[in-house]
Amino acid sequence: MDFLRPETLAEALELKASRPDALPIAGGTDVMVELNFDHRRPSALLDLTRVPELQRWEEGLRIGAGVPYARIIDELGARLPGLAMASRTVGSPQIRNRGTVGGNLGAASPAGDTHPVLLASDAVIEVASVRGTRMIPAAEFYLGVKRNALEQDELIVAVHLTPARGPQQFSKVGTRNAMVIAVCSFAISLFPRENRVGAAVGSAAPTPRRAPEAERFLASALDFRDPKPLPDSVKREFGELVSRAASPIDDVRGSAAYRKHALAVMARRTLGWAWQELLDGERACA
Amino acid sequence: MRVNVTVNGEQRQADDVWEGESLLFVLRERLGLPGSKNACEQGECGSCTVYLDDVPVCACLVAAGQAQDREVRTVEGLAEGDRLDPVQEAFVEAGAVQCGFCTPGLVVQAHDLLDRVPNPSDPEIREALAGNLCRCTGYEKVLDAVRLAASRR
Numbered sequence A: 001m002d003f004l005r006p007e008t009l010a011e012a013l014e015l016k017a018s019r020p021d022a023l024p025i026a027g028g029t030d031v032m033v034e035l036n037f038d039h040r041r042p043s044a045l046l047d048l049t050r051v052p053e054l055q056r057w058e059e060g061l062r063i064g065a066g067v068p069y070a071r072i073i074d075e076l077g078a079r080l081p082g083l084a085m086a087s088r089t090v091g092s093p094q095i096r097n098r099g100t101v102g103g104n105l106g107a108a109s110p111a112g113d114t115h116p117v118l119l120a121s122d123a124v125i126e127v128a129s130v131r132g133t134r135m136i137p138a139a140e141f142y143l144g145v146k147r148n149a150l151e152q153d154e155l156i157v158a159v160h161l162t163p164a165r166g167p168q169q170f171s172k173v174g175t176r177n178a179m180v181i182a183v184c185s186f187a188i189s190l191f192p193r194e195n196r197v198g199a200a201v202g203s204a205a206p207t208p209r210r211a212p213e214a215e216r217f218l219a220s221a222l223d224f225r226d227p228k229p230l231p232d233s234v235k236r237e238f239g240e241l242v243s244r245a246a247s248p249i250d251d252v253r254g255s256a257a258y259r260k261h262a263l264a265v266m267a268r269r270t271l272g273w274a275w276q277e278l279l280d281g282e283r284a285c286a
Numbered sequence B: 001m002r003v004n005v006t007v008n009g010e011q012r013q014a015d016d017v018w019e020g021e022s023l024l025f026v027l028r029e030r031l032g033l034p035g036s037k038n039a040c041e042q043g044e045c046g047s048c049t050v051y052l053d054d055v056p057v058c059a060c061l062v063a064a065g066q067a068q069d070r071e072v073r074t075v076e077g078l079a080e081g082d083r084l085d086p087v088q089e090a091f092v093e094a095g096a097v098q099c100g101f102c103t104p105g106l107v108v109q110a111h112d113l114l115d116r117v118p119n120p121s122d123p124e125i126r127e128a129l130a131g132n133l134c135r136c137t138g139y140e141k142v143l144d145a146v147r148l149a150a151s152r153r
């Protein structure tokens, strides 16, 4: 096995082009488990932790693929509340100190916690190779179970997200508060000025996915200009539509029926929280 | 491959390191530092917690080559000569050590917490230690130890 240690992004892309077999490693929280348990024997590891372009974020926001969860929470929590909420639920402090959004995207597990948030907040994934750069909307990034839109010679460079323009929420079901792979998860983003809603489910289909019908229904049911307390019927219908967007399976973590039920509950609750935040905001302004 | 890394303030060198090897294996098996424990090798138990450039991480999930030219501080590096760190002392006095397997990881993680949050609340202590498993103590004495260490710092 080779250990490749690029010091710049250009060098990393050259290496990935000449060694498409090399497995990128960032925080290592997925890769090292596979190596320790002999589930994977790549011919080379491509260490990305020394590439400065990947370790920083810029206004806009453009977040380097190698920025760990702990820094997203500390440095960007106020501007990206949804992503910060999801990041806080990942693993443990030690895992959050090391694990990255780029790694979550690279692994593309249907249960990855950042995916529903990235989908609901219209994130765009910047990927690059020696051939050039591609901007891939999150909705087009997840192709199948642990399969993403990366070509063999490409690396994930950054995630582009606009600072939240309205309330965001994330919710996840698991057996305890730490160290839990989601049984299922849900993210919602409200865009009051655009009269729009983003909603997406995780761990409830072969890929994380948006719930377009639920988004459309809610956008037409909500009155962003003159927000009033929400009738239960709206919350319930939204929950139903979110649940219908999922196509979960039975597995060790939960049954398909349970997942569908839990998604409807999470959708109702997170909508309630997000809408309350909007109402409280209105009141504070008045 | 060869890995050069600063461990507990000393420049160290490990040879014949396999490229897929973990930092934990290098510390324990090649550098003679068995303080960090190996229990799960999958990030679940925290018994291998060490500082990597001042940030606590699971050494089992760091590729040895990623530690090249970086600074590692293990539980062996917390005491000053014969004087235990206050966190270590508190663990002994509070009876937070039974079999001791989880202790090195808990001590490093608690040490980091108290560096960042000198007077942590109980929820903050629980949150900070959520990635460290102990099969013996039931955690109550561990919480006592962290509170005791905080009161003394």
Ligand SMILES: Cc1cc2nc3c(=O)[nH]c(=O)nc-3n(C[C@H](O)[C@H](O)[C@H](O)COP(=O)(O)OP(=O)(O)OC[C@H]3O[C@@H](n4cnc5c(N)ncnc54)[C@H](O)[C@@H]3O)c2cc1C
Residues within 6 Å of the ligand: A023, A024, A025, A026, A027, A028, A029, A030, A031, A032, A033, A048, A065, A066, A089, A090, A091, A092, A095, A098, A099, A100, A101, A102, A103, A104, A105, A106, A107, A111, A112, A113, A114, A154, A155, A156, A157, A179, A180, A181, A182, B042, B043, B044
């Ligand atoms: C104990 C434990 C608990 C966990 N809990 C959670 C959890 O609660 N929620 C959750 O979502 N995940 C969890 N995970 C999984 C993991 O921590 C996350 O998926 C994390 O985001 C991976 O990031 P990383 O930087 O460590 O990735 P790595 O392990 O370094 O890489 C993961 C994959 O992405 C690829 N990759 C990494 N960076 C790039 C890049 N820039 N370009 C192209 N490919 C790249 C790698 O080749 C690999 O295939 C947990 C893991 C452990 C060990």
Ligand code: FES
Residues within 6 Å of the ligand: B037, B038, B039, B040, B041, B042, B043, B044, B045, B046, B047, B048, B049, B058, B059, B060, B061
């Ligand atoms: S041995 Fe590293 S976390 Fe368990």
Ligand code: FES
Residues within 6 Å of the ligand: B096, B097, B098, B099, B100, B101, B102, B103, B133, B134, B135, B136, B137
């Ligand atoms: S004292 Fe035995 S595992 Fe914690």
